Amino acid sequence: MDFVKIVNSKLSVEEISNLVSSPSCGAISLFVGTTRDNFENKQVVHLEYEAYVPMAEKAMKKVCEDIRGKWQVEHIAIYHRLGIVPVMEASLVIALSSPHRAESLQAVQYAIDTVKSSVPIWKKEVYASEQAEWKENTESDRILLNKIKVESSEEIQELEGEEEFKNQKSHSVTTVVPPHFIQIKAGSEEIARRINSFIERKREQVNLGNIQDFCYHDSAPASDSSCARVDALLIARKDSKSHLRVRRVLNTWGPQTRGIDPGSMGCTNPQDPVSTLFKQDVNDESSKCLEDVKPDVKDGMTGPVGLEERLNNAECHLKMHGPMPRDIYSRLKQIENRILHLEGLSPEYFQFWVNAPFKEESEVHYRPVRKRTYSTSELENKLCALEYKISMKGK
Amino acid sequence: MKYVMADISAVEIQVLFFAKARELCGKKESQLLIPSATSYDNLLDEIVQKFSLEPIRDNLILAINEEYATSESEVHLKEGDQVAVIPPLSGVD
Numbered sequence: 001m002d003f004v005k006i007v008n009s010k011l012s013v014e015e016i017s018n019l020v021s022s023p024s025c026g027a028i029s030l031f032v033g034t035t036r037d038n039f040e041n042k043q044v045v046h047l048e049y050e051a052y053v054p055m056a057e058k059a060m061k062k063v064c065e066d067i068r069g070k071w072q073v074e075h076i077a078i079y080h081r082l083g084i085v086p087v088m089e090a091s092l093v094i095a096l097s098s099p100h101r102a103e104s105l106q107a108v109q110y111a112i113d114t115v116k117s118s119v120p121i122w123k124k125e126v127y128a129s130e131q132a133e134w135k136e137n138t139e140s141d142r143i144l145l146n147k148i149k150v151e152s153s154e155e156i157q158e159l160e161g162e163e164e165f166k167n168q169k170s171h172s173v174t175t176v177v178p179p180h181f182i183q184i185k186a187g188s189e190e191i192a193r194r195i196n197s198f199i200e201r202k203r204e205q206v207n208l209g210n211i212q213d214f215c216y217h218d219s220a221p222a223s224d225s226s227c228a229r230v231d232a233l234l235i236a237r238k239d240s241k242s243h244l245r246v247r248r249v250l251n252t253w254g255p256q257t258r259g260i261d262p263g264s265m266g267c268t269n270p271q272d273p274v275s276t277l278f279k280q281d282v283n284d285e286s287s288k289c290l291e292d293v294k295p296d297v298k299d300g301m302t303g304p305v306g307l308e309e310r311l312n313n314a315e316c317h318l319k320m321h322g323p324m325p326r327d328i329y330s331r332l333k334q335i336e337n338r339i340l341h342l343e344g345l346s347p348e349y350f351q352f353w354v355n356a357p358f359k360e361e362s363e364v365h366y367r368p369v370r371k372r373t374y375s376t377s378e379l380e381n382k383l384c385a386l387e388y389k390i391s392m393k394g395k
Numbered sequence: 396m397k398y399v400m401a402d403i404s405a406v407e408i409q410v411l412f413f414a415k416a417r418e419l420c421g422k423k424e425s426q427l428l429i430p431s432a433t434s435y436d437n438l439l440d441e442i443v444q445k446f447s448l449e450p451i452r453d454n455l456i457l458a459i460n461e462e463y464a465t466s467e468s469e470v471h472l473k474e475g476d477q478v479a480v481i482p483p484l485s486g487v488d
Contacts, residue, residue, distance in 0.1 A: 122414035
């Protein structure tokens with residue numbers, strides 16, 4: 001909300017500050033203009049303020065609009081006092097609230113500069129022993145004239161032959177557009193503001209991404225004000241063809257490293273996958289178990305329904321065409337290799353930073369598991385119970 | 396330079412004075428009869444002349460119906476329009 005007021009009585013800084021406070025704001029910036037007791041060695045008794053009130057209020061509201069076009073602020077209050085303002089009392093209070101301090105600080109600076117140069121309010125210095133004088137700001141006229149020229153030339157271009165010379169919120173559209181095509185109805189200033197803030201937001205996101213990718217290394221301190229253009233190092237990572245760190249798992253112990261044909265571990269009975277696993281006792285000295293299982297899965301397994309389709313989808317997505325090995329595990333291995341290859345090439349193939357944009361050094365914390373030792377009989381009981389449960393499910 | 400425009404429609408506008416302009420002219424507001432289609436500079440001349448504002452003539456800006464105007468502005472006045480004489484702004488320091 002904008003609180004713009006011209007008053008004739010004493011201004012209360014606290015009241016005005018309270019006007020703009022809001023639960024969602026972490027910062028309120030204040031400017032208070034007070035009467036000084038001297039000017040050029042002359043002693044000032046008090047200041048007298050005079051205003052072209054309707055236009056002054058309009059101009060102050062326009063300052064609020066301008067501020068909102070440049071910064072994200074919540075509430076704005078501009079209060080000016082007229083009449084006699086004694087020394088040390090406030091003649092102008094500007095209060096701005098925003099979620100973070102940067103916006104309100106910058107906006108309040110802009111506000112006081114703009115109010116001084118564009119709002120029709122005059123002050124008269126009344127001296128102790130000399131003739132009173134109307135003071136001028138050094139640049140006020142030039143600034144004002146420039147502002148008016150810029151605004152009026154914009155208007156002239158837009159209005160094109162209209163006689164009225166007032167500010168307009170929306171232009172007349174020269175081409176006829178079917179109404180159902182129009183998604184956003186807003187004034188041109190509002191649209192420009194939205195576009196600009198969108199561009200700024202995207203720029204910030206890209207900057208942040210660049211900083212995270214290129215600037216977080218040991219030799220440079222992490223800093224938000226850095227950017228890839230000035231502070232980028234390409235650090236060659238192991239196993240990676242780009243700057244990103246790639247983590248690979250190296251299985252030192254597994255069926256493939258121990259020479260067991262993975263195909264032989266295939267699912268002989270889709271309805272009861274568990275029994276297949278239990279038949280496979282690799283620590284058993286009798287290797288004839290393996291031979292028992294093997295003949296059923298000669299041609300690579302089809303497994304559960306839809307597996308073929310799922311493999312096809314994965315291969316198409318990764319742009320893998322051409323002949324595929326018949327064995328499912330080889331196919332899966334090829335798919336995995338392909339994924340690793342692409343990750344190593346370029347991060348754009350995959351989203352590395354979906355939820356946690358920057359957690360390079362953090363590892364997954366494993367929840368401590370309570371360990372206890374089971375006796376063999378307990379284990380057997382558990383296994384039987386599990387088998388039973390699954391066989392019940394299967395039926 | 397005076398010119399008489401008897402046939403061209405003249406309108407009576409209200410002129411407001413502030414700060415130094417008010418002190419020079421002695422009044423806060425006044426009326427003025429002026430041709431409706433005129434240029435900004437003409438309007439300014441008329442006002443300065445009629446209300447003895449010569450000392451600050453170069454520092455004035457006119458606001459027509461609460462909008463700032465400049466010498467590039469086109470001026471079309473209607474009966475009862477409000478023109479404010481704006482001396483250099485000061486505001487708070």
